[in-house]
């Protein structure tokens with residue numbers, strides 16, 4: 001009986017560890033990158049990419065996929081949480097330091113779905129789904145297993161204006 005209990009305890013432990021996002025064997029397929037106060041989780045579901053971003057600010061947070069230098073040509077998804085509402089926008093970096101809504105660019109469109117967000121003391125989390133290939137030239141095509149540069153940004157605490165300057169910007173790379 002003791003042996004059975006020990007095996008059961010090990011199974012519970014294994015399950016708990018498997019629940020951690022940075023475990024490559026996560027049965028739900030989530031991968032995690034923690035970098036400079038940001039925590040990015042993502043997984044490929046069919047032809048979509050599901051994303052959860054937590055940043056160290058009660059203002060806006062943003063993640064950019066791909067691009068040439070900093071924001072330039074990066075597909076930037078930016079969001080802010082205010083009260084019970086959240087606003088998440090599909091942007092594009094038109095130079096190294098400027099991003100605008102895809103909707104404001106010729107032929108561009110919003111390609112972010114299942115948007116939600118929450119705010120805790122000192123941090124903001126946004127979640128969304130976007131196609132790996134939206135067909136919009138202002139969203140970079142992604143593929144499972146592809147190495148991709150990633151930009152992580154946030155505004156100042158309490159600043160929910162998606163067009164305001166970033167306070168923090170970090171550059172890293174992930175494997176989709």
Ligand SMILES: [Ca+2]
Pocket residue numbers: 090102108109110111134136138139
């Ligand atoms: Ca778009």
Ligand SMILES: [Ca+2]
Pocket residue numbers: 075076090091092102138139140
């Ligand atoms: Ca975009």
